[in-house]
Amino acid sequence: MDPSRYDIEGLDIAWCPGCGNFSILRALKLALSRLDILPRDLVIVSGIGQAAKTPHYLRTHVFNGLHGRALPPATAIKTVNPGLTVIVESGDGDMYGEGGNHLLHAIRRNPDITCLVHDNMVYGLTKGQASPTSRPGFKTPVQVGGVFEEPFNPVALAVAMGASFVARALATDIERTADVIVRAVRHRGFSLVDILQPCVSFNKLNTLDWFREHTRELPGGYDPGDRMAAMRTALEEDLALGVIFQREGRPAFEEQTGIYGLDPTPLPFRAEDRGPGLTAVMRNKR
């Protein structure tokens, strides 16, 4: 399918010129076209932040909710109608700061959704404060003495929790990012993709050059099914790019709810008369 299928004409995009988000948007459209997903079958869920504006910039169904809260509605949407492809678009502040607890529990639930986190190690929309992934020493108008906290390591966290798909990409490498997104969406279960991205307006430390110096490709013959190797990779100083961990066969949340065992019809399209069932429940209360 042609990626232009997702284009919206006459858009006024709120991102800064040169923002890594443009590359991620292109990679996303490329991936969706390769996956042959029609806009009418795709829901993109987001919270708040510059990354969270992504769904407004392509043809798709949109649920643009609250800061940090994209995963709970995304999980529910997939559960209520498993026929939809559900992708979450989030940033490092939105997903790893405000929404951290939901990330932990989405990993535990394992709904068949894809979570793309635009990680530029800084808060853009609120103008340049530190984010959970900011590196120590990073000075901002709020962290005036420099960040001293240990940076949040989303990949190590996800591997430790047994997430079923964990990957990292560099936004500027559109082709590889698209490839990782394709694999993430195809994976049955929860997929986390941390997408490194420079912020041209507010992060003068983690520039594109910095990312090029501090990232590396996974070695040939790397086995993403080896959890211990994945953990070692996740804890390395250099940021590994690619599919770091993948665990097949873990049932998805929506399958585990038990409501699709006998009847695969998505909830909205069921029209069962509950009268007889309710009468039976009440009979037991006599």
Added chain:
Amino acid sequence: MSADRTDISIVLCGEAGQGIQTVENVLVRLLKRSGFHVFATKEYMSRIRGGVNSTVIRAGGERVRAYSERIDLLLPLGRGGLRHLARRISAETVLAGEPEHLEGDVPGARLEVPLKRLAAEAGSKAPVNMAALGVAAGLLALEGEVVARVIRETFSGKDQAQVEANVVAAAKGAEAGRNLVRGGFFRPPPFRAVNDVSEEIVLSGAEAVGLGALAGGCDFLSSYPMSPSTGVMTFLAGRAKDFGVVVEQAEDEISAVNMALGAWYAGGRAMVTTSGGGFALMVEGLSLAGMLESPLVIHVGQRPGPATGLPTRTEQADLEFVLRAGHGEFPRVILAPGTLEEGFDLTRRAFDTADRYQIPVFILSDQYFMDSLYNLPPFDVAGGPPERRFVRTAKDYRRYALTPDGVSPRGIPGFGEGLVSVDSDEHDEEGHITEDLKLRKVMVEKRLRKGAAAAGAAVAPRWTGPAEAKDVVVSWGSTGPIIEEALGVLGRRDAAHLHFAQVHPLHADAGALLRRARRRVCVEGNATGQFRRLLEAASGVSIEHGILKYDGLPFSVEEVAEGLGGLLDGGG
């Protein structure tokens, strides 16, 4: 017990973990099966073991639907029970139980029954609480065969030897009870229910709300456990597979409410159940419902605050909180069931109201309502599945299309050719972010128009008593049946009762109804008269008096009768 009584009030008390709840459960069914109207409610401490908890069971010849302080028969299962209940024990109270549990400086006739020995005689597995249940059955002259049958039914599926030990212990207790009756130490109630109650059902408030949710088409519940609202979650979880309901225990209330909004967006019918503290965490999500124009059903079972407050007690102090919660301006509906029928009907209705106007709808109950149970005729569940109000979208679909009543046809993803975009930011008709300030004004007004439409469909307050009254007693939510009985006790022909099952927006007749009386009293379970204030502001009618309670316990019939008696006789 005086001869003119039409009900007997039985109280069980003991420590948490002694099985009072089990006795309540069996005894209520047993009494109903024996032809009584029944009512039960409990008060308990926030602990898993120890402390003192009690449950009151009223068995009547007529319907009983309210908490009474009176104790006709008290069965303490441990020490400390008498001191805990001292205020409610009178010279007419009969106390039956283990001699050491009857010691204490309280009035009342003592009937010593060696419960422990009776249980021991019934076998090593036989519990004392089942012996106590038997004593109650014997004193009330219930048939032994029915006692055994109800015990076997209640524990069906449990360890067979244990169930039989329960039956034997109850039989031993019943024998002791019957002997006391034969000896003239206790007179069983001479009445039975006037009408046949055998086809009626016994439900708690939590179950009535749960049944209403199922009847309203609920297919998704996401919540975090919190007393006293968890009963709704457990009820639905137990029936989730049969009815096709997703029941998910969320990591927190923030997740719960956001899940529910996602579920509605995709075409589900979702609810959350919580209490004040949990709802506090949902407030941003409530505001999101307002902005997304999403339907949402929120059950808030109130308990005393602020903060953790009294986790297992009751109060009606979150009305203003629920009314004002959420930043920004958007419409909502607040329903407050008083009877179990209202618990069922209003919850069912909440789903349709939420769907019709695309707004959040509250069921505002409390611990007393959740934990009280009584018999009632089964609900009418005919009429087929509820209407789902989402539409098939066309290619040029706009989620927030402007309409005269503010309600835009609601599409869902994957149903039709259109794209469905909902946005927490101010948005245009298509649902995309806008900072067009003219459009902002249009959208605010669109959202508020839905509130006006919903107000036109408000549940009317219920007036009982003379059409023109000297006084009218106003209630909302769970206090309704208590006031009804209290007014009956007072026997005032010049006083009416006005009960509000919808507290926001108020029905257009509220003011006219209040003006029908010369004087108005509002009875409610909080310290500042929240509903009184709300009613005065909305109707422009002054409510002259308030009777308030905020010690964590429900109003009792006696308390309301005394308070009202003093006020109504006070002239004016």
